[in-house]
Amino acid sequence: MAQEEGQNGGAEKTVVEVSFKSVKPQLFVEAPKATDAIQFYKTAFGAVETCRSTQPKRKADQELPHIVSAVLQLAGSTFIVADLSDDSSSTKGGGAGFAMCLETEDLKAAVAKAVAAGAVSESEIVEVEGACCCAERVTKVKDPYGFVWQFCSPSNKCGANVEA
Amino acid sequence: MAQEEGQNGGAEKTVVEVSFKSVKPQLFVEAPKATDAIQFYKTAFGAVETCRSTQPKRKADQELPHIVSAVLQLAGSTFIVADLSDDSSSTKGGGAGFAMCLETEDLKAAVAKAVAAGAVSESEIVEVEGACCCAERVTKVKDPYGFVWQFCSPSNKCGANVEA
Numbered sequence: 001m002a003q004e005e006g007q008n009g010g011a012e013k014t015v016v017e018v019s020f021k022s023v024k025p026q027l028f029v030e031a032p033k034a035t036d037a038i039q040f041y042k043t044a045f046g047a048v049e050t051c052r053s054t055q056p057k058r059k060a061d062q063e064l065p066h067i068v069s070a071v072l073q074l075a076g077s078t079f080i081v082a083d084l085s086d087d088s089s090s091t092k093g094g095g096a097g098f099a100m101c102l103e104t105e106d107l108k109a110a111v112a113k114a115v116a117a118g119a120v121s122e123s124e125i126v127e128v129e130g131a132c133c134c135a136e137r138v139t140k141v142k143d144p145y146g147f148v149w150q151f152c153s154p155s156n157k158c159g160a161n162v163e164a
Numbered sequence: 165m166a167q168e169e170g171q172n173g174g175a176e177k178t179v180v181e182v183s184f185k186s187v188k189p190q191l192f193v194e195a196p197k198a199t200d201a202i203q204f205y206k207t208a209f210g211a212v213e214t215c216r217s218t219q220p221k222r223k224a225d226q227e228l229p230h231i232v233s234a235v236l237q238l239a240g241s242t243f244i245v246a247d248l249s250d251d252s253s254s255t256k257g258g259g260a261g262f263a264m265c266l267e268t269e270d271l272k273a274a275v276a277k278a279v280a281a282g283a284v285s286e287s288e289i290v291e292v293e294g295a296c297c298c299a300e301r302v303t304k305v306k307d308p309y310g311f312v313w314q315f316c317s318p319s320n321k322c323g324a325n326v327e328a
Contacts, residue, residue, distance in 0.1 A: 020209065020239035025189035025264065029309045037309045044281035044307070045184065045266065075184040075266070077241065098262050098311075100189065102209065102239070117208035143208070145193045145201045147262075 021103040028097035031083035034067035047072040053130025068130035185267040192261035195247035198231035211236040217294025232294035263312040
């Protein structure tokens with residue numbers, strides 16, 4: 001199944017070279033509970049928050065800003081916590097959802113290689129301010145085993161609105 | 165909610181110190197497809213497998229050994245792929261499930277601290293050969309947001325039955 005020449009009848013025999021800068025699990029929490037979840041991961045596990053991207057309140061009845069992504073460091077690893085939005089790139093699951101984020105310069109090649117190996121493209125490349133954390137462009141595929149992999153452009157800046 | 169003194173009426177005011185050696189996302193795949201999934205992650209993303217723990221076939225009609233855990237390296241990070249078993253410690257979700265594995269010397273203290281912060285204990289500490297990868301003892305909690313965190317003892321050895 002997972003041959004390098006892909007499943008498209010062997011038309012594409014070239015092995016695409018794609019390099020990834022990072023891979024980070026992203027936990028989607030039912031909005032607006034990401035703030036609480038981040039506090040829980042700090043208290044329960046000693047995680048340290050290094051970046052938070054938010055959207056301002058969009059409705060008068062929203063008390064908390066929407067957390068597009070917050071980066072937590074724990075034991076030398078990084079994971080991302082986000083409020084689930086309608087267009088979140090996630091596998092539905094425990095919590096509100098889950099995705100693996102892969103940071104790469106070449107989103108198009110990354111998607112092509114994954115699709116050639118058997119994944120299904122789930123979205124065009126879109127601009128999402130603050131996604132995954134602080135990438136500018138993101139896209140996603142679903143692998144043959146049901147997991148969502150989100151490819152994002154490298155994070156160059158971060159609106160480090162981090163609460164201690 | 166996630167105060168350090170916990171939710172048990174303030175009876176436990178001591179902050180427990182727990183240190184973690186690693187945190188790794190674990191992807192559970194419908195058995196026996198973990199072998200295919202690992203090959204997919206190698207082909208699609210260039211992941212490198214560094215450890216595989218298996219159980220021998222337990223039934224005559226099982227063609228593949230059960231993958232208790234396989235460790236994949238990608239972009240400086242580590243993730244684990246496993247066949248889902250009846251007793252797998254996972255959040256049901258995309259794929260067959262998902263958990264975050266935290267490696268620590270002191271499972272009991274880790275559970276106590278997480279539960280004080282609002283998590284729910286999901287199992288006793290049990291011995292699972294080859295879990296998470298090559299830990300000897302594991303236990304798990306579910307956090308208030310629905311995610312499963314599996315605590316495992318440090319991996320001291322690995323029956324590195326890795327296919328190239």
